[in-house]
Amino acid sequence: DEAIRLGDLARQLGVKVQELIKSLMQLGIMATINQSLDIETATVLAEEFGYEVEKVGFSEDEFILPKEEDNPEALEPRWPVVTIMGHVDHGKTSLLDAIRESKITTKEAGGITQHIGAYYVGTDRGELVFLDTPGHEAFTAMRARGAQVTDIVILVVAADDGVMDQTREAINHSKAAGVPLIVAVNKMDKENADPERVKRELAEFDLVPEEWGGDTIYAYVSAKSHSGLDDLLEMVLLQAEVQELKANPAKRARGHIVEAKLDKGRGAVGTVLVQEGTLHHGDAFVCGLYHGKVRALFNDRGKNIKSAGPSMPVEVQGFDGVPEAGDEFVAVQDDKVARRIAEERQTKQREKDLAKETKVTLESFMAAK
Ligand code: GTP
Ligand code: MG
16 A cells, blocks of 8 residues: 655656646546655556656665664763573573662662563663673574674683583684684582583584683673672673673664564563664664554663663563564654654565465475375
């Protein structure tokens, strides 16, 4: 249901609107200046004026501003985003919980932790945002789409278990992303903890500890007893300082989905990690195949907030469908544009799915013959 406003068409054709209205009347169509014409009628009309109409593809680039280098003066320091990765059960979530528990300041107290997959932690030395990665899904999805959401990776390895499949996967991910990695040897409280073995195994992946002449930073922690946490945080903050992370908060928001779900009471909700610009209540947005308008923003303590700047994880309400982890989230000028882009993406997706189906059907048909 494509349409063009009479006024816009007149401008494009370089004729007066009145002339268009007159021609339309000759075609038996009564029209007003604010009316929209379907593409067929517009084509006939344009041809009356000696134009040939070529249907050009819709390009969302017209609406989504390209990522541009920001003016250095517009950049402001932002919190580092730290992703915690590692093998199943090695203690990623426990470690994050322990860090949060040990660092809750009076300022934040009162709120109840919301499980939104991304968390803010304030320390005396600096502020950080952590992403928890269950099974690396979000991180894998984001990497597959070429998105970079993390500044530093904490690789959690259980001291009693050593390097496992997903440890190796995590190492590959962070290497491919070119992100600095800090090792947290966890479960040091366990009787059978063997940090030397962990170091030996990791050294095979070029993660040679500083004490062995390498340049990989190791921290020895226990999420259970909370030991070594300050040390770990100190190292992460030092690493972050070197990176001098900055972003421009004064533009439309752009970020990625960390986690999303369908909530019984609230509809589709997604945790957005804002990476640049500022997201405001009421902003129209596109995200993957969906669009929406920010109806409410909540921080990781369930507090209703009005806006979220760079590096802030927020739970957003107002999606018209559940996006996927790793989907890019982009605020756009208005609802109309948001809807238009999402519709276009869905059409393209349907075409792709259909092409796939047709191929499969054809292949099974050939195979059956
Ligand atoms: P997935 O999200 O499933 O990949 O696991 P995870 O890496 O987040 O591990 P999680 O934090 O869920 O911890 C797994 C188990 O290890 C739990 O039973 C924790 O209580 C235990 N655990 C985590 N950290 C420690 C630790 O420092 N010491 C001891 N003794 N147990 C720990
Ligand atoms: Mg976990």
